[in-house]
Amino acid sequence: MTDATTSLPPIAILGAGSMGGAILRGLVAAGLTGGGVTATNRSIAKAAELAELEGVTSVALEAAPGGNAAAVASADIVLIGVKPVMVPDLLDEIAPHLRPGAVVVSLAAGVTLDTFAKHLGAEVATLRSMPNTPSLVGKGVTGLAAGPAASADDVAVVRALFETVGAVLEVPEGQIDALSTISGSGPAYVFLLVEEFTKAAVRMGFDDAQARMLAEETFIGATALMAASDVDPAELRRRVTSPKGTTERAIAVLQDARLDDTFTTAAEAALARAKELAAGN
Numbered sequence: 001m002t003d004a005t006t007s008l009p010p011i012a013i014l015g016a017g018s019m020g021g022a023i024l025r026g027l028v029a030a031g032l033t034g035g036g037v038t039a040t041n042r043s044i045a046k047a048a049e050l051a052e053l054e055g056v057t058s059v060a061l062e063a064a065p066g067g068n069a070a071a072v073a074s075a076d077i078v079l080i081g082v083k084p085v086m087v088p089d090l091l092d093e094i095a096p097h098l099r100p101g102a103v104v105v106s107l108a109a110g111v112t113l114d115t116f117a118k119h120l121g122a123e124v125a126t127l128r129s130m131p132n133t134p135s136l137v138g139k140g141v142t143g144l145a146a147g148p149a150a151s152a153d154d155v156a157v158v159r160a161l162f163e164t165v166g167a168v169l170e171v172p173e174g175q176i177d178a179l180s181t182i183s184g185s186g187p188a189y190v191f192l193l194v195e196e197f198t199k200a201a202v203r204m205g206f207d208d209a210q211a212r213m214l215a216e217e218t219f220i221g222a223t224a225l226m227a228a229s230d231v232d233p234a235e236l237r238r239r240v241t242s243p244k245g246t247t248e249r250a251i252a253v254l255q256d257a258r259l260d261d262t263f264t265t266a267a268e269a270a271l272a273r274a275k276e277l278a279a280g281n
Helices: 019-027 044-050 066-072 082-097 113-120 134-136 154-163 175-185 188-203 208-229 233-240 248-258 259-278
Strands: 011-014 037-041 058-059 077-082 103-106 125-130 140-146 168-171
Touching: 011 019, 011 259, 019 077, 019 134, 019 208, 037 044, 037 066, 044 058, 044 168, 058 066, 066 082, 066 113, 066 175, 077 154, 082 113, 103 134, 103 154, 113 125, 113 134, 134 140, 140 154, 140 175, 168 175, 175 188, 175 259, 188 208, 208 233
Parallel strands: 011 037, 011 077, 037 058, 077 103, 103 125, 140 168
Antiparallel strands: 125 140
16 A cells, blocks of 8 residues: 555545545545546536546446446545445445455445445455544544454555544444444534524524524634633633623523433434444334
8 A cells, every 4th residue: 555644545436425525525635636536426417526626537427337347446445435225236336346455445324344245255455434524624523443354554544535534533343333423413413502502592682694693603613712722621611601600600501401411312312223224224
């Protein structure tokens, strides 16, 4: 493999939709497409959106039905970005065309490494990833679990790929579903908080535009402050919460609502559903 800190080997992204497309754009922005990237999509229109990216060959499967096979035949890293239900058939399609030593990386939720081994062979190096939607703006968190055939070098080069769109956490596959309840589903929890905070502002007399600005910019500013700080969120909260002040009164209401239990219950519900999906239910 190539030195992952400076460049990446040839890459195929099969199904360069929202997440695959985000990773593709991260690679382009980081200048890591020198080895060549082939991206496939079903439609000509979708492929055209990616055709002008530097170092990218964009393939429309409706015009080139053999595009997936051709893409993997020239790639050392293959990202599987199609919908989970489509993964087994795609793996069967590309298995005969994989290069020796190629690394196959799943972007599909709920599809296990065992499924990849059954369709590709146990000797193929595979990794399971769980990126989240902030990857679209380079602020993602990706969970990465290596299969038994993946070497340390394989993991390093795939980690470098995902670091183009944010932070990476390596975990055993058994933790991928739990990770998805935090970083994968987590953006939706944040958006819900902003949504409810906005509604509260409207009820206090602000118009819709004002309320949205107040809520969104407050969350953006708070997270930026947290990112720039060397203390944990609990300490930052304490610094805003003056004794016997307005924030202290509001925090007391939130704590009385047992947010700790609520968030734990929500994460456990998401984990239960992830296990159902993995079992095909």
